[in-house]
Amino acid sequence: MKVRTRFAPSPTGYMHIGNLRTALYAYLVAKKDNGDFILRIEDTDQNRQVEGATDIIYDTLKTCGLMHDEGPDVGGNYGPYVQSDRMKQGLYKEYAMKLVKSGHAHVCFCKEEDIEIQKQIANAKGESFLYRDPCKNLSKEEVEKRIEAGEEYVIRQTIKPEGTTTFDDEVYGSITVNNADLDEMILLKSDGYPTYNFANVVDDHLMDITHVVRGNEYLSSTPKYNLLYEAYGWDKPVYIHCPPVMKNEHEKLSKRNGDASFQDLVAKGYLPEAILNYIALLGWAPSEEREIYSLPELCQAFDVKRIGTSGAIFDIEKLKWMNGVYLRNMDDKAYFELVEPMIKETVDPKYNYEDIAKALKDRVMLLTEVKDMIDFFNEVKDYSIDLYANKKAKTNAEVAKKSLELALPALEALDTFDNDGIFQALAKVAADNELKNITIMYPIQVALSGKDKTPGGATMIGQILGKEETIKRIKDAIAKLA
């Protein structure tokens, strides 16, 4: 049978990293076996609808290259793919009633508030609370009478407290629980919408989902789902529960904590490919000693058996490093296209953007850093002459001034003012005066940029600035050092 996985987010805001990783794993599980990856929108909570949330889901998946084969926007043979649309077809109620008929579910008239009070009493006494619904003992006649009278009701799963339920998870192995510990969860809410728990089971079955990939917070409710599958006589899917992505040792990464979402990271200058690559490694380890994988390569290398069981802390430092790797691995043309807008924003068009991009490459880890690195081309901001003191170059303000004075005539005499030409001229000056190259170069770099760290060395900056501007800046520096 063809592998079919699904990503089933509820449209309640933006895409956080843990969610995206679950989507990635679901995608990989499917694509590893040339299966289908389905997007289903779970909007059964009418109180949590957020405007535009589904668009964010579409955009994120698209930017990441996690293209779904079926979904609300692309169609498919198992539609509709939005649960509220499915609900309108009366689908969930129909399935819920089947369960009522077979005795695996029942109509319940209990008031939410009453249960809440019982729970609080139990908690106050320090007892554990497990709801055993008295409504399951109501006679058919009474149930019908009360429904007819317009009383609000929900449909609950009926669980017989005897025996145990066992399920197998690809990641966590075999897990067994006592049925007596399972609570009788609501399947259909009083507003007629199904709960996640119910809609999920029904839809996964109806959509022929073969592998259920989801967070491990569902581990404890999985036995209840299995009881549902059994009640219907349906085949159970393969379960793949993923460990959580943590912010730190104690907290999960979440929207609630204001933690970075996918779009936040992109806005901060991270490349989608790098983000995807990095999160793939949170909770999963390749079998070979390699960490850089494109999405197609991940499809090949991915193996459910190598998903871990404990939460992984999201380390922004490593993402940063990986982002740098992606940036450096880009070919010059693609790199230029990426950084050009940023250069344009900060640097006068009279300068050569391609040269600047070249100088920038290998030095940038985050695109958002670019601006600060190249702002000196337009104008040297006021700087301290302490910058001229450099241990490696063996310079201080005094030495630097001499170096600049020695370099000035050589540069003025230069006809071809490019990187090589400048280097030759300055190297000669250094040699003639028995100085290390750097003793000449470093002060020029500072004079031209007002910074101790720059993309490209003194000669590259000189080439970009051009002869006139270079000479001017060196003269300014000499004056400053006087």
Add this chain to the structure above:
RNA sequence: GGUCGAUUGGUGAAACGGUUAACACAUCGCCCUCUCAAGGCGACAUUCACGGGUUCAAAUCCCGUAUCGAUCACCA
């Protein structure tokens, strides 16, 4: 509190009964170099939460303890 799950360095992690406990990020050195990066080299867990047990042999298997997490919603 009940139930279920997890536990290898600051971080991600490998190891599937026998290795000097990989590798990567970070950190710290050194080298290269016209700065900074990048790159190269090296340092960084006498030890795998703790205590027992099984075994010739345990990070790996078993049992307890501790700690952390998840769940116990008409949220997903």
